[in-house]
């Protein structure tokens with residue numbers, strides 16, 4: 069193997085890794101690992117020439133880096149490419165085609181299968197998953213509600229799962245209506261229970277005052293630990 073000399077140059081604030089090789093032309097590529105710019109350059113090319121060529125390609129390089137950055141952000145939002153959280157556990161999506169019946173099926177410990185006749189387009193896939201996740205949360209509510217209505221001694225008129233940006237739940241005391249954040253389906257079930265109890269306690273005490281927290285301590289002695297877990301999980 070020929071010896072390779074590596075060096076870095078900085079252009080427009082972007083670090084460019086240069087590798088000198090026995091080649092005729094200059095090649096630019098972005099590392100799939102971290103989006104850094106890698107250049108393979110002919111061994112005998114003068115640095116001034118090299119800088120000149122790269123300066124002419126900066127618009128292209130910046131565009132590529134932006135695209136890379138965007139892909140990384142999307143990945144982070146989903147946790148992984150095809151990873152989804154359900155009740156505090158991570159699942160990897162598997163598309164099963166040729167299915168007679170369309171369904172989504174968690175296969176413990178970590179697979180989430182989407183059964184379809186043919187492979188779904190990306191937008192459809194995301195839409196079906198979002199609907200399915202919402203259903204899982206909606207189906208978890210009746211049992212929790214029945215149990216806690218008995219313990220707390222209140223009656224909730226309406227439960228709704230909603231997309232909410234800043235709250236895990238909210239309670240309209242007068243209408244006895246509780247809204248739950250659709251993201252709760254991703255967290256461990258005990259976190260959902262904490263939010264449910266918190267919102268139901270508002271039917272006894274509307275404010276976050278001493279009386280409210282006394283109820284919380286009585287009904288759910290470990291509520292602080294659950295709240296901590298709920299919010300810590302968010303930062304994972």
Ligand SMILES: [Zn+2]
Nearest residue numbers: 266267270276
């Ligand atoms: Zn509250």
